[in-house]
Amino acid sequence: xxxxxxxxxxxxxxxxxxxxxxxxxxxxxxxxxxxxxxxxxxxxxxxxxxxxxxxxxxxxxxxxxxxxxxxxxxxxxxxxxxxxxxxxxxxxxxxxxxxxxxxxxxxxxxxxxxxxxxxxxxxxxxxxxxxxxxxxxxxxxxxxxxxxxxxxxxxxxxxxxxxxxxxxxxxxxxxxxxxxxxxxxxxxxxxxxxxxx
Amino acid sequence: xxxxxxxxxxxxxxxxxxxxxxxxxxxxxxxxxxxxxxxxxxxxxxxxxxxxxxxxxxxxxxxxxxxxxxxxxxxxxxxxxxxxxxxxxxxxxxxxxxxxxxxxxxxxxxxxxxxxxxxxxxxxxxxxxxxxxxxxxxxxxxxxxxxxxxxxxxxxxxxxxxxxxxxxxxxxxxxxxxxxxxxxxxxxxxxxxxxxxxxxxxxxxxxxxxxxxxxxxxxxxxxxxxxxxxxxxxxxxxxxxxxxxxxxxxxxxxxxxxxxxxxxxxxxxxxxxxxxxxxxxxxxxxxxxxxxxxxxxxxxxxxxxxxxxxxxxxxxxxxxxxxxxxxxxxxxxxxxxxxxxxxxxxxxxxxxxxxxxxxxxxxxxxxxxxxxxxxxxxxxxxxxxxxxxxxxxxxxxxxxxxxxxxxxxxxxxxxxxxxxxxxxxxxxxxxxxxxxxxxxxxxxxxxxxxxxxxxxxxxxxxxxxxxxxxxxxxxxxxxxxxxxxxxxxxxxxxxxxxxxxxxxxxxxxxxxxxxxxxxxxxxxxxxxxxxxxxxxxxxxxxxxxxxxxxxxxxxxxxxxxxxxxxxxxxxxxxxxxxxxxxxxxxxxxxxxxxxxxxxxxxxxxxxxxxxxxxxxxxxxxxxxxxxxxxxxxxxxxxxxxxxxxxxxxxxxxxxxxxxxxxxxxxxxxxxxxxxxxxxxxxxxxxxxxxxxxxxxxxxxxxxxxxxxxxxxxxxxxxxxxxxxxxxxxxxxxxxxxxxxxxxxxxxxxxxxxxxxxxxxxxxxxxxxxxxxxxx
Numbered sequence: 006x007x008x009x010x011x012x013x014x015x016x017x018x019x020x021x022x023x024x025x026x027x028x029x030x031x032x033x034x035x036x037x038x039x040x041x042x043x044x045x046x047x048x049x050x051x052x053x054x055x056x057x058x059x060x061x062x063x064x065x066x067x068x069x070x071x072x073x074x075x076x077x078x079x080x081x082x083x084x085x086x087x088x089x090x091x092x093x094x095x096x097x098x099x100x101x102x103x104x105x106x107x108x109x110x111x112x113x114x115x116x117x118x119x120x121x122x123x124x125x126x127x128x129x130x131x132x133x134x135x136x137x138x139x140x141x142x143x144x145x146x147x148x149x150x151x152x153x154x155x156x157x158x159x160x161x162x163x164x165x166x167x168x169x170x171x172x173x174x175x176x177x178x179x180x181x182x183x184x185x186x187x188x189x190x191x192x193x194x195x196x197x198x199x200x201x202x
Numbered sequence: 203x204x205x206x207x208x209x210x211x212x213x214x215x216x217x218x219x220x221x222x223x224x225x226x227x228x229x230x231x232x233x234x235x236x237x238x239x240x241x242x243x244x245x246x247x248x249x250x251x252x253x254x255x256x257x258x259x260x261x262x263x264x265x266x267x268x269x270x271x272x273x274x275x276x277x278x279x280x281x282x283x284x285x286x287x288x289x290x291x292x293x294x295x296x297x298x299x300x301x302x303x304x305x306x307x308x309x310x311x312x313x314x315x316x317x318x319x320x321x322x323x324x325x326x327x328x329x330x331x332x333x334x335x336x337x338x339x340x341x342x343x344x345x346x347x348x349x350x351x352x353x354x355x356x357x358x359x360x361x362x363x364x365x366x367x368x369x370x371x372x373x374x375x376x377x378x379x380x381x382x383x384x385x386x387x388x389x390x391x392x393x394x395x396x397x398x399x400x401x402x403x404x405x406x407x408x409x410x411x412x413x414x415x416x417x418x419x420x421x422x423x424x425x426x427x428x429x430x431x432x433x434x435x436x437x438x439x440x441x442x443x444x445x446x447x448x449x450x451x452x453x454x455x456x457x458x459x460x461x462x463x464x465x466x467x468x469x470x471x472x473x474x475x476x477x478x479x480x481x482x483x484x485x486x487x488x489x490x491x492x493x494x495x496x497x498x499x500x501x502x503x504x505x506x507x508x509x510x511x512x513x514x515x516x517x518x519x520x521x522x523x524x525x526x527x528x529x530x531x532x533x534x535x536x537x538x539x540x541x542x543x544x545x546x547x548x549x550x551x552x553x554x555x556x557x558x559x560x561x562x563x564x565x566x567x568x569x570x571x572x573x574x575x576x577x578x579x580x581x582x583x584x585x586x587x588x589x590x591x592x593x594x595x596x597x598x599x600x601x602x603x604x605x606x607x608x609x610x611x612x613x614x615x616x617x618x619x620x621x622x623x624x625x626x627x628x629x630x631x632x633x634x635x636x637x638x639x640x641x642x643x644x645x646x647x648x649x650x651x652x653x654x655x656x657x658x659x660x661x662x663x664x665x666x667x668x669x670x671x672x673x674x675x676x677x678x679x680x681x682x683x684x685x686x687x688x689x690x691x692x693x694x695x696x697x698x699x700x701x702x703x704x705x706x707x708x709x710x711x712x713x714x715x716x717x718x719x720x721x722x723x724x725x726x727x728x729x730x731x732x733x734x735x736x737x738x739x740x741x742x743x744x745x746x747x748x749x750x751x752x753x754x755x756x757x758x759x760x761x762x763x764x765x766x767x768x769x770x771x772x773x774x775x776x777x778x779x780x781x782x783x784x785x786x787x788x789x790x791x792x793x794x795x796x797x798x799x800x801x802x803x804x805x806x807x808x809x810x811x812x813x814x815x816x817x818x819x820x821x822x823x824x825x826x827x828x829x830x831x832x833x834x835x836x837x838x839x840x841x842x843x844x845x846x847x848x849x850x851x852x853x854x855x856x857x858x859x860x861x862x863x864x865x866x867x868x869x870x871x872x873x874x875x876x877x878x879x880x881x882x883x884x885x886x887x888x889x890x891x892x893x894x895x896x897x898x899x900x901x902x903x904x905x906x907x908x909x910x911x912x913x914x915x916x917x918x919x920x921x922x923x924x925x926x927x928x929x930x931x932x933x934x935x936x937x938x939x940x941x942x943x944x945x946x947x948x949x950x951x952x953x954x955x956x957x958x959x960x961x962x963x964x965x966x967x968x969x970x971x972x973x974x975x976x977x
Contacts (some may be wrong), residue, residue: 055342059354059748066343090345099345117374119300119346165300166352190351198903 033150034136039184040151040179042107042134046073049198069201072132078125092125124186126132127158127172131181143172152178164189205590212587216486219493224495230403230445230504234565235947246673246784248791256437256781257400258293260413261659262392263433269387273497274428276379279390286394289416291409294395294777297674298375298382306775310369310711312352314723315759317366318361324726325359331738334359339743349428369711370750371697371704372798384658389433391659395777396438403445406438435656444642444945445504451943452508455507457699459512459939462931467518470928471525471598479591480521485579487517491572503565509948510572515936516551516901517580517927520544523908526925527732527918528595536913543911546855547904548581548667553851554900556844557893562833566947567892599920600927605910605971615968623871626878639886640830644946670797672705674817675790679783682791683714689795689815701808703799708782711775718764725760728753730850743906793817834889841896845869848903856910861970868969872902872962880958890947894954901955902962905930910970930963 048071054063068082082088087108089100092115099111114121123142130138139145143158158172171187184196264279266272283297295301315321324330338358341350353362375382375391382391394413398405417432467477474755488511495502523544529536555577558570605612630637674689676682686709713721726734731753739746767783770776784792797819800808809819848869852862876898880891908926912919937959941951 016961053343055347057342058349059342059745061745062743064339064743082344085343086340088344101344105379114374114376116377116380117300118346118349121346124348168348170798188351193352194347 033154034145034147037147037156038134038136038153038155039094039133040134042074044132044134044179047071047132048201050201051199052197054195054197055192056195057190059192063195070198072129073134075135076129078129078132093128097121097125119165123160123164124169127169128184130175131184149175154178166190205314207341208586209379210578211363212486212583216489219489222491222493222496223502226492227501228504228507229501230441230514231401232287234503234568235505235563235945242675246675246706246786246794258392258396258398258438259436260292260396260409260439261435261656262382262394262413262417263389263435263659264417265389265394265433267388267429270377271428272383272387272390274424274426275390275430276381277424277426278385278417278420278430279381279392281416281424281518283392285416286392286413287422289412291397291405291412294772294774295392296774297392299380300701303774309770309775310365311357311771313731313759313765314357314361314365315756316721316765317713318364318721319720320359320361320364321724323726324736325722326726328734328737330361331734332741335738335742335744335899339902355431355749356755358749365710369706389659399440400436400438403438403441410434410439432636433659440656447944448504448508451945452504452949455509455512455939455943458938459515462935463515463518466521466931466935467928470924473593475593476521476525477590480518480525482591483580483583483588484511484514484517484519486583487514487578488572490579491574491576494575495568495572498571499564499568499620503568504566504637505565505945505948506572509940509943510569510939511574511690512936512950513569513573514576514580516904516929516933517577517584518932520548520584521588522925522929522932523547524584526598526743526921526928527591528589528592530595536900536918539911542855543907544581544585546851548578549851550848550903550907551577551900553844553847554897554903556847557837557896560840561837561889561893563889566890570893576974597917597921598924600924601915601920602914602923604923604967605922612968619871619965619968622878624876629878629881633886634883635887637881638831638834639888640827640834644886644888668802669822670702671820671822672795672797672817673792673820674814674815675786675792677790679785679791680714680716682783683709683712684716684792685816686795687714687717689812689817692811692815693795693797696804696808696811699804699805701801705798706778706782706796708779708793708795711770712767712779712783713764715764722760722764725756727760728757731756743831760963787901830889833891837889837892842894844896845899848899852903852907861910864910864970865903865966868906868909868965869899869962869967871901871956873899874963875961876954876964879961880959882956884950884953888950890950891954894951895958897951897955898958898962900935901959905963905966906970907964912971926966927963930959934959 048069050140051068051070053066056063064085065080065155066082067084070079071077071079071081076094077091079089079091087102091098095115096119097113097115099113100108101111103109126142127139130142131133138143139158142162143160146157147154148157154176156172157173158174160168160170164170166189168189169186170189173185173187174181174183176182180198182198184198186194186196188194262279262282264275264282266275279297280299283295283299286292286295310317325334335358336355337360341347341360341363342354344350351361376385377383378387380389383389386390396406396409398409400406414432421430467480468474471477491510491514492502492506495506517624523540527540529540533872552574555570555574559567561567561570561576574740666782672689672693674682674685676685686707690707690709693702693707696702697705709717725731733748735753736746739748758767767776767779770779782794784794786792795817800821805819805821812819849862849866852865856862856865873895877887877895878889880887884891905926908922912922934956937952937955940948941956943952945947
């Protein structure tokens with residue numbers, strides 16, 4: 006841990022302590038993640054927007070997110086173009102549509118794509134209610150308590166280029182409704198989850 | 203020749219031989235016992251195997267007993283990597299940390315406009331840029347956006363992705379805790395490149411010692427008390443391993459053979475003086491043999507030096523015959539008879555080495571020449587120098603007589619021998635379909651476990667398999683690279699048809715100058731590009747200033763220098779390039795393209811496609827096995843020729859159809875029984891067994907020669923019997939010891955001749971000595 010992060014943690018700790026009492030926060034986090042875990046297997050509709058200096062308007066993609074505990078995560082985009090990625094344990098499979106409309110399948114171990122690995126591990130651990138795993142990667146601060154909670158996650162390790170440098174989540178009880186990833190490039194990706202039709 | 207002149211001659215010969223041997227370099231290269239190159243491609247491979255950069259690779263496995271302790275293995279591997287990087291014995295060390303490849307990534311990224319197959323003039327027009335930006339937008343909304351985003355402003359056309367997709371056809375190696383791991387999760391893998399080539403065994407040994415001590419320190423530092431062990435593989439490691447093994451074997455065998463044979467001779471003959479004198483013909487023979495090799499081969503192989511003496515242990519026999527069978531000084535006819543028998547024995551033994559000399563293996567040929575010269579010279583020294591030095595002959599009759607007085611006993615013995623021959627033939631016939639093994643593994647000087655470890659670590663580290671290669675050679679480096687570029691679409695087509703899984707061409711990281719210039723020419727000037735980009739951006743969702751660094755990067759590549767191998771110096775890509783773009787001693791350049799996952803069913807198709815482009819597909823395994831089968835057929839003919847020579851020698855010298863017939867029957871029986879026993883106990887036969895079988899015939903002929911002309915006088919006859927039995931015992935000891943060697947070639951020769959000596963003695967006694975001679 007770098008000194009900067011240590012200071013940050015101390016600062017966040019102090020900040021959190023002023024918002025909610027520390028003991029209450031620990032209990033609330035445990036309770037919140039227990040609610041996540043209780044949801045089990047689920048499929049959600051999502052809308053994703055990337056806010057970037059590169060774009061005039063944030064591009065938007067829509068699709069479904071499927072999670073089956075403990076380690077299967079599938080993200081299927083239907084608009085603007087079809088794409089599916091499945092992360093099962095440590096293996097990643099990507100199906101993407103080429104310009105000719107043909108679907109190309111690619112496989113790789115998750116560890117070889119560190120930018121993606123952190124993202125996947127974070128979403129999986131959150132949806133599984135695995136607080137312990139998440140704590141190994143992030144400093145977690147509960148910004149608002151249940152039922153309409155807000156979380157802030159700060160990576161413990163220095164993120165690689167393009168990886169996530171901060172995560173904010175919000176939701177209602179066991180439902181995660183919004184996740185925002187801030188990347189080292191300054192881009193923000195906003196993921197809005199709702200009940201799948 | 204006067205006695206004086208004779209001695210002066212001997213001393214001069216010994217001095218000259220000693221001088222020749224003393225200045226000859228000693229080789230320990232185990233490749234001498236592998237088949238030599240038969241085609242230009244194999245010559246290229248042989249060079250690479252000898253001093254190519256691949257020989258500097260050390261595969262390091264850091265293992266823990268249980269996959270649950272993989273974190274400790276990873277920590278030790280990481281600590282070891284750090285230490286080895288600081289160690290001057292090693293030039294390059296990687297262990298799978300993605301950070302290890304940042305340098306390579308940066309080099310490729312920096313050179314993307316000279317490397318990317320996508321770079322064409324059309325790509326940088328308004329139309330081309332518009333479609334590139336469209337593609338980029340899609341990528342930035344895909345699941346892989348985090349990968350693409352950091353490069354987007356400098357590489358909007360996606361050259362890096364195009365390059366990586368072409369370079370990374372195979373899935374990357376497995377990794378855990380940021381370190382490469384074997385599939386079972388128990389062994390972390392580190393790759394290290396030594397500063398010195400693999401054939402420099404002293405330097406390799408030193409590097410390995412440094413590695414071992416670095417491992418010890420890393421284990422103490424990061425092992426956390428877990429039982430972490432180190433495994434090493436790779437060409438240099440094997441070279442050190444086999445040298446150590448050969449040295450150990452040679453020392454052990456020489457000492458044991460000398461002690462056992464000396465002990466036997468001393469206890470039977472009770473003459474220390476004889477023992478010392480017996481060393482004279484053997485020593486002179488060995489020295490002469492080494493001298494001839496030094497001249498003929500330019501170097502003496504460690505195996506010849508270490509085991510040659512054991513191989514011509516037979517030379518002691520001549521001293522024994524001279525000592526025991528010499529007639530009294532007043533019986534010149536008796537001596538003339540001995541000299542003729544001795545000459546015949548020496549010549550037929552020498553003929554036994556012919557198959558070895560003609561085997562095609564440099565090392566084996568050297569052993570054969572050494573033995574032939576050694577046998578002939580020691581026979582000559584025994585004949586011309588020993589009699590004057592030896593103490594007066596003292597009869598040492600055997601405690602029994604042969605042939606036995608009761609013919610029934612001899613007939614029973616013959617029946618038993620015939621039965622043994624029938625059993626041996628049956629054994630050979632039953633195994634006939636799999637009688638011969640031509641696999642490299644069966645004759646390779648490497649221990650089987652070393653090869654497995656290498657394959658295991660290599661496979662899991664996704665290193666090139668060593669089986670398949672495509673080679674091409676052109677007068678200049680540029681021509682070779684251009685040819686590799688021409689070959690690329692052909693290979694890609696083969697890949698898509700499933701004939702192979704992946705290939706690595708050096709032209710992918712170092713295109714020919716022609717291709718690089720063409721790519722530079724396709725890049726527009728900054729002003730033109732700026733205008734085209736602005737116009738393309740207008741129709742997309744991108745902001746006008748999103749790609750400012752892109753225009754500068756293109757301008758830099760357009761006007762910058764071309765890539766040379768020096769660009770990659772010191773990086774992993776540089777290592778790969780050195781291994782794959784080889785300057786030949788002849789001044790030409792060879793390109794080696796590694797090929798992975800060749801479909802055995804479609805080899806012919808791939809071979810033809812590659813040949814049409816002026817390149818050659820090399821299948822190390824099949825090529826070597828075909829070569830071995832070729833060698834074996836040659837050796838078979840050489841053995842037949844050697845056997846025929848022995849028969850001719852016997853016929854010329856003995857001038858008796860009956861005697862030649864008996865001797866041939868004895869030798870045939872000895873060879874067949876030996877072959878049957880080998881098939882029974884070793885499973886199948888190799889080339890090395892084959893050349894040793896001729897040796898069995900050569901050695902067996904000595905016994906048969908003496909047995910078929912036993913003296914009429916009972917004491918003389920029993921003395922001859924004793925000398926033959928004693929001689930065969932010393933030969934048997936020498937070769938049985940040789941059979942305990944861990945070097946396959948020596949083990950096989952030792953086993954064959956060990957069995958063959960016994961079989962030859964018995965068969966000679968039973969077939970050749972069939973009538974009690976009468977005066």
